[in-house]
Amino acid sequence: GQNIDQPTEMTATEGAIVQINCTYQTSGFNGLFWYQQHAGEAPTFLSYNVLDGLEEKGRFSSFLSRSKGYSYLLLKELQMKDSASYLCLNYGGATNKLIFGTGTLLAVQP
């Protein structure tokens, strides 16, 4: 089968660091997306990993290991506005199949 697993909820403290994990099992793989979505709004792009390793963009970093079917999103210096759902999406194969995780609802507390 094809599936993506990520925790459904996480809580972290303002100013701290949080890591959101995502594991996937898919028949094809072109890349892995991370999106942020606030309630009632469309998702916004955070990162797209194609190759193994860590990519850093300001406070957000994303890591990919294709051999392990594993990715994580790292958020540093958490702010209250980072409270949102974080979606892990696998884009794979010649059929352009898009596989979603369930999303991780992150609550940042003072």
Place this chain on the structure above:
Amino acid sequence: GAVVSQHPSRVICKSGTSVKIECRSLDFQATTMFWYRQFPKQSLMLMATSNEGSKATYEQGVEKDKFLINHASLTLSTLTVTSAHPEDSSFYICSALDTSTNEKLFFGSGTQLSVL
């Protein structure tokens, strides 16, 4: 960066009417577009994959006669909710695949459908 335009952003309609939602890629050609629905506090649910010039591929459990998808050009896909009922009330979002950039997938701003 690339932009996907979706409208209307909000629509209220009576039960039994049909509603059309448009999704346009503004500065790139999108051979593939995706349609999703989202209920409050839940993740996106992929409804169908729309490929330009061919029939859409629907996910299991999504009625193709209920949710008509047309992708007649490289920049426009439409979703028509036919004979809408209150249970169809949801947030509908489209996204378009841009194979020319690393950012790849762009989302529309969503359409909040309320069926009375």
